Amino acid sequence: MDYKKYVAEKLATKDLAENEIRELLSVPPDLEKGDLTLPCFKLAKVLRKSPVVIANELKSVFEGDVNFSAVESVNGYLNFKFNRASFASQVLADVLSGKEKYGSSDMGKGKTICIDYSSVNIAKPFHIGHLSTTVIGGSLYKIFEFLGYKVVGINHLGDYGTQFGKMICAYKLWGNKQAVEKGGVKELMRLYVRFHEEAKQNPELDDKAREYFKNIENGCREENELFTWFKDITLKEVKKIYEKLNIKFDSYAGESFYNDKMQPVIDELTEKGLLVESDGAKVVKLDDFGMPPCIILRSDGASLYATRDLAAALYRKKTYDFYKCLYVVAYQQDLHFKQLFKVLELMGKEWAKDMVHVSFGMVSLEDGAMSTREGKVVLLEDVLNKAVEKCLNIINEKNPNLEDKENVAEIVGIGAVIFGTLFSGRIKDITFSYDKMLNFDGETGPYVQYTCARCKSVLRKSGEIKDYKVTSVNDDEYALTTLLARFPEIVKQSAEKYEPSIITRYSVDLAEAYNKFYFDYRILGEEDDVKNYRLALTSATLYVLSSALRLLGISVPEKM
Ligand code: ARG
Numbered sequence: 001m002d003y004k005k006y007v008a009e010k011l012a013t014k015d016l017a018e019n020e021i022r023e024l025l026s027v028p029p030d031l032e033k034g035d036l037t038l039p040c041f042k043l044a045k046v047l048r049k050s051p052v053v054i055a056n057e058l059k060s061v062f063e064g065d066v067n068f069s070a071v072e073s074v075n076g077y078l079n080f081k082f083n084r085a086s087f088a089s090q091v092l093a094d095v096l097s098g099k100e101k102y103g104s105s106d107m108g109k110g111k112t113i114c115i116d117y118s119s120v121n122i123a124k125p126f127h128i129g130h131l132s133t134t135v136i137g138g139s140l141y142k143i144f145e146f147l148g149y150k151v152v153g154i155n156h157l158g159d160y161g162t163q164f165g166k167m168i169c170a171y172k173l174w175g176n177k178q179a180v181e182k183g184g185v186k187e188l189m190r191l192y193v194r195f196h197e198e199a200k201q202n203p204e205l206d207d208k209a210r211e212y213f214k215n216i217e218n219g220c221r222e223e224n225e226l227f228t229w230f231k232d233i234t235l236k237e238v239k240k241i242y243e244k245l246n247i248k249f250d251s252y253a254g255e256s257f258y259n260d261k262m263q264p265v266i267d268e269l270t271e272k273g274l275l276v277e278s279d280g281a282k283v284v285k286l287d288d289f290g291m292p293p294c295i296i297l298r299s300d301g302a303s304l305y306a307t308r309d310l311a312a313a314l315y316r317k318k319t320y321d322f323y324k325c326l327y328v329v330a331y332q333q334d335l336h337f338k339q340l341f342k343v344l345e346l347m348g349k350e351w352a353k354d355m356v357h358v359s360f361g362m363v364s365l366e367d368g369a370m371s372t373r374e375g376k377v378v379l380l381e382d383v384l385n386k387a388v389e390k391c392l393n394i395i396n397e398k399n400p401n402l403e404d405k406e407n408v409a410e411i412v413g414i415g416a417v418i419f420g421t422l423f424s425g426r427i428k429d430i431t432f433s434y435d436k437m438l439n440f441d442g443e444t445g446p447y448v449q450y451t452c453a454r455c456k457s458v459l460r461k462s463g464e465i466k467d468y469k470v471t472s473v474n475d476d477e478y479a480l481t482t483l484l485a486r487f488p489e490i491v492k493q494s495a496e497k498y499e500p501s502i503i504t505r506y507s508v509d510l511a512e513a514y515n516k517f518y519f520d521y522r523i524l525g526e527e528d529d530v531k532n533y534r535l536a537l538t539s540a541t542l543y544v545l546s547s548a549l550r551l552l553g554i555s556v557p558e559k560m
Contacts, residue, residue: 001090003036003067007080010061011038015046034072034079035087035482041076051076084473084481091485092470095540100547103487108149111323114316115141115151118247119329121158122234122254123167123188126241127377128432129330132360134380135421135553137328138247139500140358142551147495152320156312157254159231163192165213168226169205170195184233217259241380244414246553258311262303265310269296274346284343294339309340317351324354326498331359331427358498361429363421383432388413390434391446398440399560408557412446413438415554419445422500422552443508445554448545451511453560455542458523458535465539468532476517477537483510487544491551500552507548514541 012018040051055073062071070081117137170191199205215223280299337357344352391413420437494502
């Protein structure tokens with residue numbers, strides 16, 4: 001039951017609109033003050049009475065209402081304490097009938113959200129610089145889907161640029177098929193690095209590379225076949241990681257996809273008088289908005305990252321008619337997206353307001369390894385493997401006889417990395433520590449997964465849950481129940497703010513509340529009434545914790 005709605009309906013009169021009351025109702029910070037409060041100060045103007053008098057009068061409406069154990073008027077606030085037993089039975093009924101759908105909604109029905117995320121670069125290693133975009137985007141995908149939106153996941157591949165001419169040149173000079181097939185992206189990188197070394201001595205190589213790049217653009221067969229092959233090799237490696245992270249895409253239309261879609265954009269910019277010359281380049285001036293110009297064409301006529309993003313935005317609007325288009329990209333590109341959205345606005349696209357840059361901070365490792373330039377690239381695959389390996393060590397130490405422990409270590413190790421990445425608010429820089437991430441007693445993925453496994457174990461031992469009846473509710477049970485009741489709101493908030501961390505933190509709170517209850521009270525040893533109610537509470541907790549983890553992209557092991 002929706003208590004806010006219930007209270008608002010009951011209080012609504014011709015002078016006092018239902019939605020107005022609903023907006024005023026809030027949850028007090030501490031349970032002592034009650035479960036819901038109505039501050040009457042804003043009503044004083046409308047009703048021409050003092051807040052204290054209003055609260056006193058409204059109180060009488062709830063005389064004898066069994067849904068509340070107390071309704072009190074205190075200094076202009078009307079405080080509601082729910083009847084715990086009826087509240088608990090309603091929350092449990094909601095969760096246990098909704099099951100894995102509890103918390104979902106159809107608020108997004110008929111609306112499409114495009115999410116541009118991960119967006120890796122071809123022939124470059126998948127390093128931890130792409131971890132956040134991949135897991136934040138992957139989680140937002142699941143969250144919006146859960147809320148009924150149609151989601152289009154787009155991997156805007158970095159597959160355009162002169163570096164691909166260089167790579168083709170290097171391959172032709174020093175590469176061979178077997179080596180690339182065997183070494184994959186590492187071998188492509190090796191060729192690329194060699195190109196740069198040799199080009200220092202031999203600048204003609206750069207001319208050659210430019211020619212190959214032109215040939216790719218002009219559709220020459222040999223260069224395009226090689227380029228497509230490099231792309232396939234990269235994607236094969238990258239997709240293995242996506243599988244581990246439970247992530248999928250609906251489109252891999254990358255930068256080169258827009259090669260033939262930029263001219264219409266340039267024409268439109270010209271027609272609208274937005275394109276001006278500047279040192280031979282063509283730019284859109286943004287001085288009026290306190291930004292440097294957005295360069296559309298370089299003096300040699302080549303397009304830029306921004307040009308392709310403009311074409312991509314128009315293409316996405318036309319193809320998907322999105323309600324929102326999200327770009328999950330690091331804060332280093334804040335300016336790029338501000339410029340992009342402003343140019344769209346200047347072009348008169350009213351939907352420019354629906355474009356959102358979901359920005360986030362940097363990830364680095366505790367030992368300081370991060371920088372690509374110094375060659376200290378940390379591969380995402382290595383991070384995942386190391387987490388799984390360390391997790392297996394912990395299991396071998398704590399629970400060596402666990403069945404299927406390799407598989408559990410995989411689920412828990414990878415879950416720990418995802419959870420650790422999604423724990424802080426997006427915009428914070430994070431420093432990775434395996435020990436912290438894998439601490440089974442910390443604010444971690446393993447802790448929440450362990451709590452799920454605990455619930456599963458309780459439910460396995462009990463067999464099927466019998467009919468339950470809620471008669472009394474202790475403080476631990478009540479705290480747990482109020483958290484279960486909040487889940488739908490939590491999911492909506494995380495979508496509104498594009499913040500999976502709201503769900504991550506909530507899952508820790510919920511796990512803590514369950515564990516407190518679990519340690520303070522017996523379950524299976526109790527008489528039937530109490531036992532069945534506590535089992536129902538355990539089952540509800542498991543549904544909600546599993547859903548929370550699922551929305552983050554994390555699986556739940558049967559045993560841990
Ligand atoms: N490939 C780019 C990078 O690695 C990210 C692309 C983001 N998406 C976009 N539409 N610009 O930095």
